[in-house]
Amino acid sequence: MGFGVRLHMNAHTPLAKNVDLPIAGLLRDLKQRGMLDDTLVVWTTEFGRTPFKEAPGQAGREHHHWVFSSWMAGGGVKGGTVYGESDDAGIRVAKDEVHVNDFHATILHLLGFDHEQLTYRHNGRDYRLTDVAGHVVKGVLA
Numbered sequence: 001m002g003f004g005v006r007l008h009m010n011a012h013t014p015l016a017k018n019v020d021l022p023i024a025g026l027l028r029d030l031k032q033r034g035m036l037d038d039t040l041v042v043w044t045t046e047f048g049r050t051p052f053k054e055a056p057g058q059a060g061r062e063h064h065h066w067v068f069s070s071w072m073a074g075g076g077v078k079g080g081t082v083y084g085e086s087d088d089a090g091i092r093v094a095k096d097e098v099h100v101n102d103f104h105a106t107i108l109h110l111l112g113f114d115h116e117q118l119t120y121r122h123n124g125r126d127y128r129l130t131d132v133a134g135h136v137v138k139g140v141l142a
Helices: 011-032 100-110
Strands: 040-045 069-075 092-095 120-124 126-129
Touching: 011 040, 011 069, 040 100
Parallel strands: none
Antiparallel strands: 040 069, 120 126
16 A cells, blocks of 8 residues: 555544544534535545455455445535445445546536536647546436
């Protein structure tokens, strides 16, 4: 894992507790100030971790890009919504897959951009941030 840190399964609970309270405080503060409706909060990562170890003596788990969790709050997101589901082992998507391009298209939509129109020029070619794919996940919109 990065930064020379090796985490074991029993380290996840205290680490989660370290971020749960500040996140709850941020969301509560934004809501109390009337800012949550206009502020999109996104919590994500570039990949998850496999729900297993390849080798018994291995210190950590591998990168896992097939199934992992992200969440969004405020800014036009339907609160309390869970979208997507993994299989029982957490290895593959079982229902309502969201590709990274869909996730990006949804974020851009919530920020007021049409991902199909938002392009940038590189080496003489126009590129979209969602490549040639991506659909807004309407099931998470308020």
